[in-house]
Amino acid sequence: xxxxxxxxxxxxxxxxxxxxxxxxxxxxxxxxxxxxxxxxxxxxxxxxxxxxxxxxxxxxxxxxxxxxxxxxxxxxxxxxxxxxxxxxxxxxxxxxxxxxxxxxxxxxxxxxxxxxxxxxxxxxxxxxxxxxxxxxxxxxxxxxxxxxxxxxxxxxxxxxxxxxxxxxxxxxxxxxxxxxxx
Amino acid sequence: xxxxxxxxxxxxxxxxxxxxxxxxxxxxxxxxxxxxxxxxxxxxxxxxxxxxxxxxxxxxxxxxxxxxxxxxxxxxxxxxxxxxxxxxxxxxxxxxxxxxxxxxxxxxxxxxxxxxxxxxxxxxxxxxxxxxxxxxxxxxxxxxxxxxxxxxxxxxxxxxxxxxxxxxxxxxxxxxxxxxxxxxxxxxxxxxxxxxxxxxxxxxxxxxxxxxxxxxxxxxxxxxxxxxxxxxxxxxxxxxxxxxxxxxxxxxxxxxxxxxxxxxxxxxxxxxxxxxxxxxxxxxxxxxxxxxxxxxxxxxxxxxxxxxxxxxxxxxxxxxxxxxxxxxxxxxxxxxxxxxxxxxxxxxxxxxxxxxxxxxxxxxxxxxxxxxxxxxxxxxxxxxxxxxxxxxxxxxxx
Numbered sequence: 001x002x003x004x005x006x007x008x009x010x011x012x013x014x015x016x017x018x019x020x021x022x023x024x025x026x027x028x029x030x031x032x033x034x035x036x037x038x039x040x041x042x043x044x045x046x047x048x049x050x051x052x053x054x055x056x057x058x059x060x061x062x063x064x065x066x067x068x069x070x071x072x073x074x075x076x077x078x079x080x081x082x083x084x085x086x087x088x089x090x091x092x093x094x095x096x097x098x099x100x101x102x103x104x105x106x107x108x109x110x111x112x113x114x115x116x117x118x119x120x121x122x123x124x125x126x127x128x129x130x131x132x133x134x135x136x137x138x139x140x141x142x143x144x145x146x147x148x149x150x151x152x153x154x155x156x157x158x159x160x161x162x163x164x165x166x167x168x169x170x171x172x173x174x175x176x177x178x179x180x181x182x
Numbered sequence: 183x184x185x186x187x188x189x190x191x192x193x194x195x196x197x198x199x200x201x202x203x204x205x206x207x208x209x210x211x212x213x214x215x216x217x218x219x220x221x222x223x224x225x226x227x228x229x230x231x232x233x234x235x236x237x238x239x240x241x242x243x244x245x246x247x248x249x250x251x252x253x254x255x256x257x258x259x260x261x262x263x264x265x266x267x268x269x270x271x272x273x274x275x276x277x278x279x280x281x282x283x284x285x286x287x288x289x290x291x292x293x294x295x296x297x298x299x300x301x302x303x304x305x306x307x308x309x310x311x312x313x314x315x316x317x318x319x320x321x322x323x324x325x326x327x328x329x330x331x332x333x334x335x336x337x338x339x340x341x342x343x344x345x346x347x348x349x350x351x352x353x354x355x356x357x358x359x360x361x362x363x364x365x366x367x368x369x370x371x372x373x374x375x376x377x378x379x380x381x382x383x384x385x386x387x388x389x390x391x392x393x394x395x396x397x398x399x400x401x402x403x404x405x406x407x408x409x410x411x412x413x414x415x416x417x418x419x420x421x422x423x424x425x426x427x428x429x430x431x432x433x434x435x436x437x438x439x440x441x442x443x444x445x446x447x448x449x450x451x452x453x454x455x456x457x458x459x460x461x462x463x464x465x466x467x468x469x470x471x472x473x474x475x476x477x478x479x480x481x482x483x484x485x486x487x488x489x490x491x492x493x494x495x496x497x498x499x500x501x502x503x504x505x506x507x508x509x510x511x512x513x514x515x516x517x518x519x520x521x522x523x524x525x526x527x528x529x530x531x532x533x534x535x536x537x538x539x540x541x542x543x544x545x546x547x548x549x550x551x552x553x554x555x556x557x558x559x560x561x562x563x564x565x566x567x568x569x570x571x572x573x574x575x576x577x578x579x580x
Contacts, residue, residue, distance in 0.1 A: 034272060034513055062399050065516070066525060066542045075531050077510070092514050092527065092542070096399070096413070099420050103514060124402030127228070127550045135236075150229040150579055159237055160538075166241055 013037050015059055015102060023049050028082065028107070038103045040082065046089075046106045047116035053093060053102065054121050061102055064118070065092035067128035069108075069136045071162045082107035087136060089115060108138060117143040135160035194222065197561065201230045205308045205565045208575030212552065212568075216561055224556040224564070226549050231579040239539030244270050244344050244506040247539070252338040254524075254541065254577040258297035260289040260329070261519040262577075263342040268423060269515035269526035270344045273508040278473055282346050283425040284466040289332070289341060290517075291455040291462070292359070295366070296325045297520035297572075298448045298455075305445070305569035306377060309386050314376050321369050324362050328355065344506050345479040346472030356463055363456045370452060377445070387441035391555035391567030394439060401551040404544050405522025407571060410447045411439030417518040429461045441570035478506055503534050514542075521545055521572055543577035 015037055016030055026045035031038045041049050053061040070088045072078040078088070085107035093102040106115060117140035118125045129140040130149040137158040140146060148155060157164055200211035209230035215223035235250050242250065251266040252259040264286050271278065278286075303318035326336045331352050333339040341348050377383045393403070398411035408415060416433040418426040434450035436443030472479040476495035485492025498504040510532040516525040522544030529538040548571040555567050 033511060034275075036514065064402055065523065066514075066527065066540065068527065068540045070512075070529055070538050075537060090527065090540075092525070096415060101514070101516075103512075122402065123397075123400050123554075124547055124550065127546060148229075150232040152229075159234065164237075166237060 013100075014098075015039075015053070015100075018056065018059065019049070022052065033103075036101045036103055038105065040105045040107065043106050043108060043112075043115055046104075047118065050091065050093075050104065050118055051121055053104070059095060060097040061093035061095045063094040063096060064122040064124050064128075065094050065101070067091050067118075067125055067132055069132050069138055069160075071136065071160065073162045083109070086110040087113065087138060089132065089138060091118075113137060114139040114141050116141050117146075119143055134158070137161070193217065199564060201227075205568065207304060207568075207573070210549065210568070210573060210575055210578070212556075212564065214556075214561060214564065219561050221556050221559055221561055221564065224553040226552050228546070228549060229579050231575040233580060235580040236539055236541060239536050241535065243502065243534045244508075244536065247536070248342060248344075249338070249340050252340055254543065254580065255297070255519060255521060255545070255574045256337060256576050257300050257572075257574060258293035258520045259337065259339045260293035260333075260341055261297070261517070262524065263339060264290050264424075265515070265517035265519060265524045266526055267342040267344050268517060269513060269528055270506065270508065272515050273511065273513045273528055273530055274344070274478070274506070275509075276345060276473055276475070276478065278346055279470055280425070280467050281350075281469045282471045282473075284462050285347055285351060285471060286342065287424055287426065287429070288351075288359070288459060288462045288466070289329075291458045292325055292328065294455045294520040295452055296322050296329075298452050299325070301448060301569075301572045302373065302445075305566075305572070306383075308565045308569040309383065311377065311380075311383065314373055317369065317373055317376070321362075321366060328358050328362065331355065331358070343472070343479060345475065350471050359459060360463060363459050366456055367453060370449065374449070378449075384442065386563075386566050387445060387570065389438070390441045390559065390563045391570060392438055392440040393551065393555055397554060398439060398551075401554065402547040403522070403551060404547065405518065405520070406444055406447045406451060407439075407522065407548055409434060410436035410443035412437055417516055417523060421516070423515075423517060428465070429458045431455075431458050441566050444570045505534050507532060507534050516542070519544060521548070521574065521577075524577075541577070541580055543580065545571075545573045545575075545578040549573045549578055 019027055019039060026042045026049050028042055029040040053059055068090050072088055073086050087108040089106040089108055091104040117129055127149060129143055130147060132138050133146055134148040134151050135158055157169055195216045197214040197216055199214055200206040201209040211227040213225045214221055238250055239247055248263055251262040254262045299318040299322040303315040306314035329339060330336045333341040393411050395412040398408050412435055414433050414435045419433055431454040434447045436447050480499050481492040481495045486496040508530040510530055512529040514525055514527040516523050524544060525542030527540035528536050531537040556564055
């Protein structure tokens with residue numbers, strides 16, 4: 001968003017102002033997309049920012065709607081934007097008090113796929129982080145029980161990564177499909 | 183409950199509940215650690231119905247994926263269809279016609295009724311109230327006849343399209359729906375007389391599986407389970423989507439967050455849904471049901487057969503890489519499905535297929551919070567609590 005546009009638009013949302021004042025070092029990017037504020041946060045500061053968003057009495061994002069990830073390895077434009085970090089962990093938050101949503105994104109470089117768990121802040125994060133681990137192989141430090149949740153325990157690979165084939169790996173690959181019917 | 187714990191001998195027994203137990207309503211599994219009849223620890227396991235819906239979304243185009251949404255919460259596929267296309271339309275930045283919005287609300291509220299009715303029947307059946315099951319399925323059958331006539335299918339409705347719906351309502355739909363909503367409150371009253379002041383029903387559900395408002399928010403509960411805990415939040419009110427800002431309804435709220443309150447909240451929601459349906463029928467405008475943008479919706483069949491432009495548009499919409507192509511970006515859209523907040527997070531790379539589709543299913547959170555409601559209770563309450571949450575394996579495991 002260019003600076004000229006910002007002047008013409010409505011006043012800046014409260015959350016952006018507060019984050020800029022308190023966590024300027026953690027903020028990589030900010031945007032407003034279709035009525036939702038989107039902030040991109042540095043991985044090392046993610047826990048501190050999420051804790052602040054939840055506990056600050058004016059913001060009170062007490063409802064963790066969702067935690068998931070996106071594998072950007074086939075989206076060049078996104079990769080370039082954040083230093084070729086392959087994954088993006090996405091938190092959706094909602095504030096009952098302010099009745100507004102917030103999307104927090106955290107870029108994750110492929111050589112260090114671990115991020116602090118937020119289970120201490122939201123108990124609902126437990127299974128969400130397990131699913132993200134299961135599907136993408138991102139580990140959450142401090143998670144009480146980081147096991148696979150949807151796939152079997154002995155499953156190998158992470159199905160929602162872009163390099164994982166739709167048909168699967170292992171015994172499924174050896175089925176003889178008639179190429180014409182595939 | 184406390185008495186059970188005091189008499190405990192200290193010997194633990196592990197009971198495997200599911201995934202093939204008649205009261206699990208699908209492939210759910212809970213491992214219970216028991217001391218006598220008291221539940222010391224409950225560990226729910228998910229994933230038995232994992233079907234890779236999110237992976238499929240990266241390989242199907244936007245209209246093809248509607249078929250997959252039917253299979254998420256299979257008690258109310260019309261609500262899923264609605265929530266999904268709304269997310270795609272918001273990503274596209276288009277608004278559907280007024281008539282289409284009203285039709286979608288009508289169908290979403292009827293499917294809320296169907297969902298709650300099936301929940302009511304099976305939850306009561308789990309606790310031995312067989313008649314309630316028959317009463318609620320009698321009403322649900324009428325709704326399914328309406329769905330069948332409207333969409334062509336009873337379960338896999340696939341009724342919505344990006345930019346509209348499959349087809350307009352059939353002739354006589356209004357009369358059928360009016361007849362249903364006129365009779366329904368009377369039919370529901372029969373269930374009230376069977377359950378609401380029933381001594382057995384109250385003993386089995388009052389104070390059973392309680393959750394406080396704070397804990398419910400912390401666990402991410404939504405929908406009737408959250409409202410039963412005392413949080414008056416409904417996405418239809420807080421962030422009105424489609425034409426929900428034009429209808430009046432109340433949001434019922436409980437106080438104790440137990441199985442009985444979840445029952446009462448759902449019962450009242452059904453009455454409110456009837457009210458919404460009546461308002462929609464009173465005010466539904468005439469007009470087209472699809473947006474008039476041939477890049478998004480199919481042309482009329484007569485145009486496709488009779489005019490070259492129509493034929494080209496038809497061809498373009500169905501051809502891979504020519505149909506619906508939202509601009510690059512991501513969007514999260516939440517709707518109030520019968521079970522709670524159903525969210526679709528779609529990342530588009532500008533092509534005809536989503537780069538990533540994430541589904542935020544309400545049941546995932548309800549099932550996760552189950553130990554909080556079970557531990558310290560009796561083993562027989564497991565069935566009552568699980569029934570009161572209405573966990574649907576299709577959307578839990580996706």
